[in-house]
Amino acid sequence: MIGPSGCGKSTLLQIFNRMYDLTPGTRVMGSVRIGHEEITTTTRLQELRRRVGMVFQRANPFPMSIYDNVAYGPRLMGWSESRIESTVEESLAFTGLWDDVADRLHRSAHLLSGGQQQRLCIARCIAVTPEVILMDEPCSALDPISTLRVEELIKDLVQRYTIVIVTHNMQQARRLADYTAFMLIEPFHRYGSWSNSAPRQSSSQTLRTRAPPTTSAGGSAKRAAGGISRR
Ligand SMILES: Nc1ncnc2c1ncn2[C@@H]1O[C@H](COP(=O)(O)OP(=O)(O)O)[C@@H](O)[C@H]1O
Numbered sequence: 001m002i003g004p005s006g007c008g009k010s011t012l013l014q015i016f017n018r019m020y021d022l023t024p025g026t027r028v029m030g031s032v033r034i035g036h037e038e039i040t041t042t043t044r045l046q047e048l049r050r051r052v053g054m055v056f057q058r059a060n061p062f063p064m065s066i067y068d069n070v071a072y073g074p075r076l077m078g079w080s081e082s083r084i085e086s087t088v089e090e091s092l093a094f095t096g097l098w099d100d101v102a103d104r105l106h107r108s109a110h111l112l113s114g115g116q117q118q119r120l121c122i123a124r125c126i127a128v129t130p131e132v133i134l135m136d137e138p139c140s141a142l143d144p145i146s147t148l149r150v151e152e153l154i155k156d157l158v159q160r161y162t163i164v165i166v167t168h169n170m171q172q173a174r175r176l177a178d179y180t181a182f183m184l185i186e187p188f189h190r191y192g193s194w195s196n197s198a199p200r201q202s203s204s205q206t207l208r209t210r211a212p213p214t215t216s217a218g219g220s221a222k223r224a225a226g227g228i229s230r231r
């Protein structure tokens, strides 16, 4: 998702896992579904947040060890310690961190570099086997090399998970996205494949937010994001 600051991108992401519940006085209208589950009214919030993980702009490892960060969600879910142990190793290996941290798993996560902390947060997110991962400008606080490593990781993650990512970096959107949604403060979204969403293209892809198309194909988050269709 791309669009100017303040147009509501983060807020839209927060609808997908009900993070907006934490902001007093908010309300949501309309319907967002993942599969058959209506997100806006579900009472199974812990399960929703397992299914829809989130990675933020600033890496936010918990103030605990590297191991405990990744084990946090699995422990909440009551998994056995042996299952947790293998999950921690798999998740850290998938995010390319295992070789860097295998010998200091029980040291503070805050000792890692910014890029490593962001990959740790992604490892924490995938440890609980989500279906969708929300990423709110995940590279905007990172240097170019760490950004490329996280981008490479995102390319691996899309093989397994649906990812909804907000970015201000147009090249990043072009590199990573199968679909692009362009949000404005006005009640219009433009969306589609990259070429249809790029500025100065035909406005035939411009649709009212309250009248999402019904042509969505495949993954549930495509529906959640307003019926964005695959090329
Ligand atoms: N649909 C909406 N209705 C009312 N206020 C909104 C809506 N979407 C976003 N906002 C408000 O607009 C401000 C900016 O939203 P935010 O999601 O942070 O924008 P962005 O991430 O695109 O910079 C926030 O104060 C948010 O509460």
Ligand SMILES: [Mg+2]
Pocket: 009, 010, 011, 136
């Ligand atoms: Mg934002």
